[in-house]
Amino acid sequence: MAGIARRDRSRGEIQHGLGHVHVSRAAGIAGDFRGALAAQKSSFKRQVSLIEAESWAAAIEDLRLDLPWWVRRNNLLVHGVRLPRQEKFVLGIGDECRLLVTMECDPCSRMEEIAPGLKAALLPDWRGGFLAEVIADGDIAVGDQVRIEL
Structure with missing residues (x-):
């Protein structure tokens, strides 16, 4: 795990640089x-969002920009593991x-507010990230191993 971020409301300020957090x-x-909103709606598909560091790097390289990963508004940044595109x-x-990946995290028009062309740069090959449901609670920290448990 390379990064953890969160926000307390839609369009809220991103708290990034967190060293550890509880996930439930x-x-x-x-x-x-x-996550709390998902529990209220009984729809957990979008409870946690994550993005691969390598996918983010490729997208911003295409744009020739230097943007930190958290502007994408994902919760978790994983590094060194290629996640299945499924x-x-x-x-x-x-x-x-444990997280159950439920779907691709398609980039929205908000990405264009951050940088022109960012939405298009995030569209190919699941670069925009993954959405997941928590299936087992636990504490996570930057530096933790991320494993695919098909």
Whole structure:
């Protein structure tokens, strides 16, 4: 795990640089509005969002920009593991946390507010990231191993 970020409301300021956080089925990333909102709606598909560091680097390289990963508004930055480009696989993070990847995180028009062309740069090959549901609670930290547990 290379990074953790959260926000307390839609369009809220991103809290980034977090060293560790609790992740739960009841609330998603502790302190992030998306996980709690999912629990209220009983729809957990969008509880946690994550992006590969390598995919983010490729997108911003295409634009010749230097933007930090958290402007993409994902919760987790994974590094050194290529995630399957498919739905319904399990990621293990740290000792206990498990996420079920539910779908691709398609970039929205908000990306154009950040930088012209960013939405298009994030469209190919799941570069925009992945959405997931928490299936096992746990504490996660930057530096934790991320494992694909198909």
